[in-house]
Amino acid sequence: MIKDKFSRSPVSQQPHIIKTDDKGGIGSIVEVEINGRKIQVQMGTTILEACKQNNIHIPTLCYHEDLCLAGLCRICVVEIEGMRTLQASCTYPITNRMKILTSSEKVRKARRHILDLLLSEHYGECYVCHRNGNCELQALAKEYGVDGFRFGHITERRHKVDRSSYSVIRDMDKCVLCKRCVRTCIDLQEVGVLEATHRGYDTTISTFYDKPLADVICINCGQCINRCPTAALRANDPSDEIWEAIDNPQKHVVIQTAPSPRASIGEEFGLPAGTSMTKQLNTALRWIGFDRVFDTNFTADLTIMEEGTELLNRLKSKLVDGDTNIKLPQFTSCSPGWVKYIEHFYPDYLDYLSSCKSPQQMFGALIKTFYAQEHNIAPEDIVTVALMPCSAKKFECNRPEMNSSGFKDVDYGLTTREMAQMIKEAGINLPDLEGSTFDEPFGDASGAGLIFGATGGVMEAALRTVYEIVTGREVPFKNLEITPCRGFEGVRQASVRLEGTLPEWKFLEGIDLNFMIAHGTANAKKVMEALARGELENIHFVEIMACPGGCIGGGGQPIPTSPEIRKKRAEAIYSEDRNLEVRKSHKNPHIKYIYDKFLIDGPCGHISHKLLHTHYVKRGKFIA
């Protein structure tokens, strides 16, 4: 399975592929002795895995559950009886009986030396670093009782900090060359912006021709940030400017919060993954000084109305009007990392994208028009902040066309991590707070809007509405939980038959609405390649999220990340949806309100098009 997942990495970085003529064969059990304990493992298990299974601790640095093996930091080395050199436990497969020592004298000395070497090159001090308290190098130094720089400490920078990007900042003087970012960008996401360059002591992780990140094809997904063990990679933090706005009595600062940060911010306060903090967060935000706290799920519901209608319009044009220029399948467009990805890599297919903005951007436009008018606030005094799990949204809100309100629709994108930091600065312990609701006029949204946070959520939300619009009945799934949409498989495909359609939608009678869901840009690539080969002729709707896991795995989410953590966050989202009263976007009373009062042309009407729809840029992948 892993071989398929990382088919582009060098062979050596895959686990040992057991050939059939190995002693014992596949699946057989081997007994080994680790630290004097006799342990049984499956043939081919790495020493590290065997230790994890048996609660034996081995420190690691370059190892990461989501990524292909590297075996290059050498922190995880162990001593194997009979072998002169120490072996990296993360890559060494167990194929026969052996005696292993995980913290013998040689091992301890070697690990400590490696740490000392890494620290000697690590510029800066912990107390002025944003990863203070959540840094793997710092944790290792503590674990090994490092209390001095045995091999000196550099006092001058060797590199310049790259602050060119709206989303990702690179500080290579803090890099430990674990290559997790390279493995993330090239293998996991298949975007390919970062790689090791030069050789020996001069080896640096860099971009093509060392260009600033903003000048290469980075899609801002921030997956590299999530996996970086130190402060070498971080998101572009606007909290200073936001504090300034909050402290400025002239400014009316409004924040919209997305579901994924609410399901994950608890991790920043020591809570286990999957502990939702939605209501407590509202209280914290008002305490900090935000004038209004809105629920992005409202515009998620709005996106469903707009995008659902757009899909039905496309289907009608194709099937009734016979328009051959209509592009199907329709692709979702709420993931700005995905949008930039398709703009760079498949610029000829932009017409397949829905023209809908993301919920974040729709909200910004509405706040500085509808909300400003209704409440008699000058839009130039409004500062809109978006709390997102996403690093790409910092780029998105700065896209030149995102000003349909006449002003910058969304002023700042703030990540979950940055929000937690602001809350701590305000002296608040989030879990201790009483809960409170969102502010009017947008209020609490539906569960459909909420599940946007998990991969498959947009599709499920869309189906809950589209199916009911077309047939007048609820989707035929128990408890409205459309299970074929759920799960973490890279590319999923399913369909829902439209039967018993209402008269207006007779042309869809008996049609299987075929949909696909993909998360992570490596899977987006698979889908686009299939599209290019003409294999998606019968698919109608595709949801793509740039980040593995969907938004709950976004580039702004708490660090660390792992398949287990993302699973728990998704569970929190689905259970929050289950407990809500309104679970369909079109049943959200505030949605009816906004169409009645403001978007009076209806979904995809003239006013909606002006404020809630957008266009895209053919960027191509050539790096100038």
Added chain:
Amino acid sequence: MPIMNDTIQFNVGEHRLALEKALKMAPQDIVMEIRDAGLKGRGGAGFPTGTKWLLALSAVAEKKFVVCNADEGEPGTFKDRVLLDEYTNLVIDGMVIGGYAIQANEGILYLRGEYKYLLSKLEKFLKEKRENNQLGNNILGSGFDFDIKIRLGSGAYVCGEETALIESLEGHRGEARNRPPFPVNTGFMGYPTIVNNVETFASAAIIISKGADWFRKIGISKSYGTKLVSISGDCKKPGVYEVPFGISIRDLLKMVEAEDAKAVQVGGASGQCVPESQFDRKISFEDLSTGGSVMIFNKSRDMLHILRNFMEFFVEESCGQCSPCRIGNKKLLEGVELIEHGKCSYTYLNELLELGKSMQLASKCGLGQSSPNPFISILTNFENEVFSTR
């Protein structure tokens, strides 16, 4: 090429029938012959060739590869250059024999970029071999197909390491791989591959020609056969010599008419620096192991300057992948600079020596595992000279 006594093996004419003889044997018998001869890799690592070929033969795959490691980059080593230039036939026949032994049909000669001047000669040679039916399809009517293509290196010492070499062939940076799996199991493009030194292939051809028993009679202890050594430095007759294993440093010095030798670096930059008191030590895998490099330093030479040269070499040539080698070599070099400026305490020296030991154990490949060798051996054997005036 100068030779010594009558253990001469590298006589091309005598072995031109090796290929024909090999193709009449069964592959496993060739492997056994090589194993019985006790041939060990001649590139410096000294891995038993028979074992390597046996593992590759036993591997089950749709194709296999033979790679000749002609990336001779260890400072002081130039014997493969001579073999490729003047004894080409032995090397090529050795590759074909290796291919036949493990049942591979494709061979790659990885020639270091610095030897590009040999390229046209080698290509011409291969062309003639094909015309003589000693390369290509149905070699000498045996039904065995094997051909060789030449790939150039591009100036990276680390690509002499077998897995870094394979990475280079695959179009990657020359960064060593995780082992296991080993190349005999998962090598070039994931297929079973044997990577052997130029001299190893030539020796294999000689063994097939003259038999394992003959080979085994030469040498000492578990180091069988002869070794080509490339001798340079302060001596009257530098060059490539064929010597039996077991020859002492003292005898080598006599052979090349070295006067006033203070130290002999055996094994290149990654080897041991042998002081006068140990000149009775012997060239062998058990005692002083070398891929061939023997460099002689006389009494006028500054040992610290020599050490600096070696450490600068490693800092530049390290691939940079693993932390102990990438940063460790830099620290050792900085240590040398401290010593030069009279600022290295014994305490700090001990820290660096301990660091060297950890690098020897924890580095990902042979480069980092042996780059501390000159540091440890020169500062231990020549401590007085290095520190007395600093």
Added chain:
Amino acid sequence: MLVSEKHGLTLEIEKLAEQYGRTRDALLPILQEIQMRHGYVSEFAQQEIANFLDIHPVEVYGVVTFYAFLSRKPEGRNIVRLCQTIACDLAGKEAIARAIERELNIKFGETTSDTKFTLEYINCMGMCDQGPALLINDDVYTHLTPHKAVEIIKSYK
């Protein structure tokens, strides 16, 4: 780079990709050819090669910057490489280095203003028994003296 130059490069690389294959293992031979023909592998060339081999440009860049004989920036028409490793060093490479620097009026690591020569150090080139040694393009020169070295360099146009 002129459009016509780019177009020429693209065709050239396409031909090389056909010759060596359109997979990653063709990367080094293709880079070596481009390096040989043009004296360096340009930004544009690297992206084209990445396209033909279906890899990312930064991966090509990572490979080009790894190997000493591949260059990402234009170099002189002739690359003069002097061996700096111990055998050549002890045989007198220092004097040769200074003589070449004086003659070409550049320091090691630089290129002459008329772009005729780039001067670099190289690590052990395997000529240890006959040092000091020079590698100029693909040509090897050994048993050098400062005067000989300068004469040899002058013979290159």
